[in-house]
Amino acid sequence: MNAATAALPADIRLMNAVSALLVAALLAMAVWGVMRWVVRLPAFNLRAIQVEGDVTRNGTASLRANALPRLQGSFLSLNLKEGRAAFEAVPWVRHAQLQRVWPMTLRVNLEEHRAAAYWEARADGADAATESAMERGLVNTFGEVFQANLGDVEDEDLPTLAGPAHTAGVMLQMWRALAPAAERLGESIERLDLSGRGSWRATLASGAVIELGRGSEAEVGARFGEFARSITQVTAQYHSPLLSADLRHADGYAVRLRGVTIQTPGKPVNRKR
Known part of the structure; x- marks a missing residue:
């Protein structure tokens, strides 16, 4: 600050400072306005969208119908985060990466969901055997639930997972x-159920229903593994297929075979092993 400026009254100095700030603000607004006008010029319109990655489930027509209407802006003004959301809203798209490529091209790399199972979400705390499904969808290989046309996978041999919401990953x-x-x-x-109380039930391809009970993955897996190693001896002995089994016994399991029953006085019971 030179001597002439210092000699100015305080109110004059304040007025000059405010004026300088106003001029700077007006200049900034003018530059911003020009930039907004420039990026909207037809010369900067997107000329091509280059799609790479997984496109098994989504062809050009599907992407054009579902994603392009959501894209807003030119090559310069397009918000890449919003553009990514537009592509990830397309059925079967799990993840999208967008990149501007000169001249006026948008490169899109897609990762699609890979279906691992059907999904039925049930009310928390409900009995998985009786509670009707609250939500239907698909589970991908990462254990994530997603929505898509179930008819797209009707020819695939997928199991069904049914349990409380947010348990799809654990169930897979x-x-x-x-x-x-x-x-x-x-x-x-073919089907794995998890009740709201944490009890597991497996339905095999033959239709046999196995009550697995509660426990960690290691505990339930060991229980079912021991059952698988020994049940063939039982079915071979009676030459009868398995209808159901209950592994929730501390000293063994109970089984029901087709055409084979044991009765105590006045009360039928399951065969135990």
């Missing part, structure tokens, strides 16, 4: 843990 992990033991029986688990 349990299904994977139990699958090898089921394969040793020459079976597959």
